[in-house]
Amino acid sequence: MAPKIAVPEKGAKKVKQPTAPSTASTTAVSSAEAPVAKADEIIDDSSNGPIYLVAKPLTIAEARKEERYYNFALFMVTILSFWTRFYMLYHPDQVVFDEVHFGKFASYYLQRTYFFDVHPPFGKLLFALVGWLVGYDGSFLFENIGDGYVQNKVPYLAYRALPALLGSLTVPVVFLTMKDSGYSLAACLVSAGLVLFDNGHITQTRLILLDATLIFSMTCALYSYVKFMRYRNSPFGRKWWKWLLLTGLSLACTISTKYVGVFAFVSIGLAVIIDLWNLLDVDRGLSLKKYAQHFIARAFALIVMPFMIYLLFFQIHFWVLSKSGPGDDFMSPEFQETLGDNEMALLSKPINYYDTIDIKHKDTGAYLHSHPDRYPLRYDDGRISSQGQQVTGYPHKDANNNWVILPTVDFPENDRLGHPVNGGDVVQLYHTVTGTYLLTHDVASPYYPTNQEFTTVSPDDARGPRHNDTLFEIRLNNGKKDQFRTKGGFFKLIHVPTKVAMWTHTKPLPEWGYGQQEINGNKNSQQVSNTWLVDEILDLQDDRLNVEKKKVKHIPFIKKWLELQIAMFRHNNALTSSHPYSSLPPEWPFMLRGVSFWTKNESRAQIYLVGNPLGWWFASCCLAVLSGVFVADQLTRRRRYYVLAENVRNRLYNSAGFFLLAWAAHYFPFYIMGRQLFLHHYLPAHLISALAAGALLDFFYGNPGVFPVAYHAPGATPKTAEKKKGEQVESSVQRPPTMYPPSSLISYLVSGVIIGFVCGVYWFFKPFTYGDPGLSVPQVLMRKWMNFDLHFAK
Structure with missing residues (x-):
C-alpha cells in the first residue's frame, strides 16, 4: 500500500530544526537510530528540504510479540548451526589438510617443545588447552595427511569440537548483529542463513584449523561495536564501557589468531575515526575536555588494551615452549640459549x-x-x-x-x-x-x-x-x-x-x-x-673436547618478542611458491576454485573446500547493487533530487555502509599480497557480505516508506539549497525504548525463497563438506562448478 502523504495545514506553524548531515557517517547504526516500527506516514514539505519518514511506535504488547518472534528464530538458527557443524564430526578419523600443521603445533605445546609458525599463538594455544584438559600428552605429531587418529590414540574429536563450537556460535552472533543494527526479522534470517548453510564455513570450522577462531572473534568484534554504538548517546556509562571493552577484546583475539585480523582493526578503526570526527563538530556541544575523554577511552579500549592482550598471548607462548625444538633454527643464537636442552648450550664450542x-x-x-x-x-x-x-x-x-x-x-x-x-x-x-x-x-x-x-x-x-x-x-x-x-x-x-x-x-x-x-x-x-x-x-684436541655445559640464559621478553615478530613477518612474506589449489582474489566472490582437503580411494570419498555457490553469488550481487545504490544516491543528490527519506538514507549509510566498508577492508588488501592465497582467505569477507545482503533486502522490502515521493528543487540557488539542507519539519512522535522494524509479507516470501534455495544447494554439495558418501563419476561431474579440481571425476 502506498504511504500516506501528510500535508501541513494552511497557516500551520512550522518549527525548523537542524537536520542530520546529508552524508551520514559510516559507522554501525543501532536500533535506537533506525527508522523502526510501523512506518505509515511521510512528511513532505517542499519548502523545508528533504522529506522524512515518521514512524508510529509499537505498543508494549506488540513489542513483546516481536521480541518472541526474534528469540524463537534465534533459537532455531542456533540449533541448526550446531547440527551442521557437529554432524559427522568423527569422520574422517584421519589427518585432513592443514591439520598436519595445527595439530602438530598443539602437540609441541603439550611437549613444551619450541616450534616456529607464521601465525600468532592464540588459536594454537586454544587447541593445546583442549589437549591438556583431556589429558593428552602430545605424542602424535600429525606428520602426514591420511595418518590415522584412532590407532594413534589421538583425542581428535575434542580438538575438532573447539572449532565446531566457535563456528556454531558464529551464526547466532551474525543474527544478533543484524537484530541490534535495527533490521527486520526477515533480513536477520537471510544474513544468518547465508552463513548457516554455507559449505565453506562448515568445512573450515569443523577441522583442526585456525579459521573458526579468527571468524568468530571478528564477528564478535563487529557485534560488540554495533552494541557499543547503541549506547553512544549515554557515554561513559556501564554498558557503554562494557561493549567498548568487549570490542577491543574481540579485536585482540582476532589479530592474535592470524595477522589478517588487522583487517578487523581497519574496519572498526575507520568507523571510529569518522565517529570522532563527527563528535568534534561544535554543534554537538562537546567541550574539548569532554572530546579528549572520548578519544582517550577509544584509544585505550581499541588500541592499548588489545596490544597488551596480544603481548600476553606471546608471553604465554614463550613460557610454555621452554625446551629446544624444531623452531630453534629460525631464531638467533642468543634466543636459542634461552631454551633448555638447546644444541647451543650443549654442543657449542x-x-x-x-x-x-x-x-x-x-x-x-x-x-x-x-x-x-x-x-x-x-x-x-x-x-x-x-x-x-x-x-x-x-x-x-x-x-x-x-x-x-x-x-x-x-x-x-x-x-x-x-x-x-x-x-x-x-x-x-x-x-x-x-x-x-x-x-x-x-x-x-x-x-x-x-x-x-x-x-x-x-x-x-x-x-x-x-x-x-x-x-x-x-x-x-x-x-x-x-x-x-x-x-x-x-x-x-x-x-x-x-x-x-x-x-x-x-x-x-x-x-x-x-x-x-x-x-x-x-x-x-x-x-x-x-x-x-x-x-x-x-x-679437536682432548682439552677442547669437553666443554662445560652453558647455562640457560634469560633475555627480556620484549627483545624475544621483537625477534620473533621479525622472523614471522619475513617468513610469511616468503610464502610465494605456487600451490595446485591456490587462487586469486578476483576468483573468490564467485567461488571459481576450491581446495582439496582429503580423499579416500576405496570409497571415492573426498572433502573439498567449496562455498555455497548460490549464496556466494547472491551475496556478491548484493554488494554490487548496494554499491550502485550509494552511487545513485550521490548522483541524484547532486541534482537536488531527494529520492530517499532522509532518516532512511542516514541508516543506509550508517549501517549498510559500515558493512560495505568492512567487506572492502577484508577483501581488497589481498590484491597487494604476494604470498600464497586460498579460497578460505575470503571467508571473513563472505560473512560480512552476508550482513550486507540482509541490509539490502531490508532496504528494499523492510519498510514501505523507503521510496517516498521525490522532492526536486530545480530552481534553487546554492544559498537556498544550503538553507533547506539544514531544516526539517518537527515531529512530535516520541519513540519508545524498544521498537522493531516491520517485516512485510513480501520480505518474508523473498527471504524464505532465498534461504530455501541456499539450503538446497548446501545439501547438494554436502558430500564434499563431510566427506561422505562417496560419489560416482556422474555424481561428481554434476557438482563440478567452474574450475573445481575434483577427484574421482573420471
Missing part, C-alpha cells in the same frame, strides 16, 4: 684460528664445498667463466667440506694455539683437500649475472697478487664482537674488497657441477638468506 671447520648454510643445509673440477669455459647462455676451481654447496658430510680458518697475518709458529676468532675479524679460508684458498672476484656466477663467482686460488696467489681477494669478514648476525662459536654462531661471510656476501640457493647446477648448489657473492649483503653457521670443529 668456541672457534680458534687454525681450526679445521665445516661451514653450513642455515636455510638450505648445504655445506661449503670445493673439488678439483673447473667451471666450464662458457655457460649455456654464452657467458664466459674464469675456469677456476668449482666452489659449490653439498648437502652431505664430506672431506671436501673441510676448511681451515686462518688469520690474515700468521701468528708465530710456536704461538698458534688458543687465539679465538671473534665477530668482525678478517680471515682467510684454506681448503684442506686441494690446498687452495677461497676467493671471489668480479666474474659473473653461473646462474646470476649480477652476482660474483666463488672459486679458489693457489697459496702463491693468495699470498701474492690476489691476497686481498681472499679476505673475508666474519660478521655475526647479532652485530657484536662476540667470540665465534659452532652450531648457533650465525654469521655472514662478507668479502672485504667487494662487500658481497657468500650465498647459495637450491637450484642445482648442470651436469658439469654434479647437480650441487651454486655458491655466489650476493651484492645485497643484508639479505637474511646469506646466513651461515659452523657445524663442527674437526680433529
Whole structure:
C-alpha cells in the first residue's frame, strides 16, 4: 500500500530544526537510530528540504510479540548451526589438510617443545588447552595427511569440537548483529542463513584449523561495536564501557589468531575515526575536555588494551615452549640459549684460528664445498667463466667440506694455539683437500649475472697478487664482537674488497657441477638468506673436547618478542611458491576454485573446500547493487533530487555502509599480497557480505516508506539549497525504548525463497563438506562448478 502523504495545514506553524548531515557517517547504526516500527506516514514539505519518514511506535504488547518472534528464530538458527557443524564430526578419523600443521603445533605445546609458525599463538594455544584438559600428552605429531587418529590414540574429536563450537556460535552472533543494527526479522534470517548453510564455513570450522577462531572473534568484534554504538548517546556509562571493552577484546583475539585480523582493526578503526570526527563538530556541544575523554577511552579500549592482550598471548607462548625444538633454527643464537636442552648450550664450542671447520648454510643445509673440477669455459647462455676451481654447496658430510680458518697475518709458529676468532675479524679460508684458498672476484656466477663467482686460488696467489681477494669478514648476525662459536654462531661471510656476501640457493647446477648448489657473492649483503653457521670443529684436541655445559640464559621478553615478530613477518612474506589449489582474489566472490582437503580411494570419498555457490553469488550481487545504490544516491543528490527519506538514507549509510566498508577492508588488501592465497582467505569477507545482503533486502522490502515521493528543487540557488539542507519539519512522535522494524509479507516470501534455495544447494554439495558418501563419476561431474579440481571425476 502506498504511504500516506501528510500535508501541513494552511497557516500551520512550522518549527525548523537542524537536520542530520546529508552524508551520514559510516559507522554501525543501532536500533535506537533506525527508522523502526510501523512506518505509515511521510512528511513532505517542499519548502523545508528533504522529506522524512515518521514512524508510529509499537505498543508494549506488540513489542513483546516481536521480541518472541526474534528469540524463537534465534533459537532455531542456533540449533541448526550446531547440527551442521557437529554432524559427522568423527569422520574422517584421519589427518585432513592443514591439520598436519595445527595439530602438530598443539602437540609441541603439550611437549613444551619450541616450534616456529607464521601465525600468532592464540588459536594454537586454544587447541593445546583442549589437549591438556583431556589429558593428552602430545605424542602424535600429525606428520602426514591420511595418518590415522584412532590407532594413534589421538583425542581428535575434542580438538575438532573447539572449532565446531566457535563456528556454531558464529551464526547466532551474525543474527544478533543484524537484530541490534535495527533490521527486520526477515533480513536477520537471510544474513544468518547465508552463513548457516554455507559449505565453506562448515568445512573450515569443523577441522583442526585456525579459521573458526579468527571468524568468530571478528564477528564478535563487529557485534560488540554495533552494541557499543547503541549506547553512544549515554557515554561513559556501564554498558557503554562494557561493549567498548568487549570490542577491543574481540579485536585482540582476532589479530592474535592470524595477522589478517588487522583487517578487523581497519574496519572498526575507520568507523571510529569518522565517529570522532563527527563528535568534534561544535554543534554537538562537546567541550574539548569532554572530546579528549572520548578519544582517550577509544584509544585505550581499541588500541592499548588489545596490544597488551596480544603481548600476553606471546608471553604465554614463550613460557610454555621452554625446551629446544624444531623452531630453534629460525631464531638467533642468543634466543636459542634461552631454551633448555638447546644444541647451543650443549654442543657449542668456541672457534680458534687454525681450526679445521665445516661451514653450513642455515636455510638450505648445504655445506661449503670445493673439488678439483673447473667451471666450464662458457655457460649455456654464452657467458664466459674464469675456469677456476668449482666452489659449490653439498648437502652431505664430506672431506671436501673441510676448511681451515686462518688469520690474515700468521701468528708465530710456536704461538698458534688458543687465539679465538671473534665477530668482525678478517680471515682467510684454506681448503684442506686441494690446498687452495677461497676467493671471489668480479666474474659473473653461473646462474646470476649480477652476482660474483666463488672459486679458489693457489697459496702463491693468495699470498701474492690476489691476497686481498681472499679476505673475508666474519660478521655475526647479532652485530657484536662476540667470540665465534659452532652450531648457533650465525654469521655472514662478507668479502672485504667487494662487500658481497657468500650465498647459495637450491637450484642445482648442470651436469658439469654434479647437480650441487651454486655458491655466489650476493651484492645485497643484508639479505637474511646469506646466513651461515659452523657445524663442527674437526680433529679437536682432548682439552677442547669437553666443554662445560652453558647455562640457560634469560633475555627480556620484549627483545624475544621483537625477534620473533621479525622472523614471522619475513617468513610469511616468503610464502610465494605456487600451490595446485591456490587462487586469486578476483576468483573468490564467485567461488571459481576450491581446495582439496582429503580423499579416500576405496570409497571415492573426498572433502573439498567449496562455498555455497548460490549464496556466494547472491551475496556478491548484493554488494554490487548496494554499491550502485550509494552511487545513485550521490548522483541524484547532486541534482537536488531527494529520492530517499532522509532518516532512511542516514541508516543506509550508517549501517549498510559500515558493512560495505568492512567487506572492502577484508577483501581488497589481498590484491597487494604476494604470498600464497586460498579460497578460505575470503571467508571473513563472505560473512560480512552476508550482513550486507540482509541490509539490502531490508532496504528494499523492510519498510514501505523507503521510496517516498521525490522532492526536486530545480530552481534553487546554492544559498537556498544550503538553507533547506539544514531544516526539517518537527515531529512530535516520541519513540519508545524498544521498537522493531516491520517485516512485510513480501520480505518474508523473498527471504524464505532465498534461504530455501541456499539450503538446497548446501545439501547438494554436502558430500564434499563431510566427506561422505562417496560419489560416482556422474555424481561428481554434476557438482563440478567452474574450475573445481575434483577427484574421482573420471
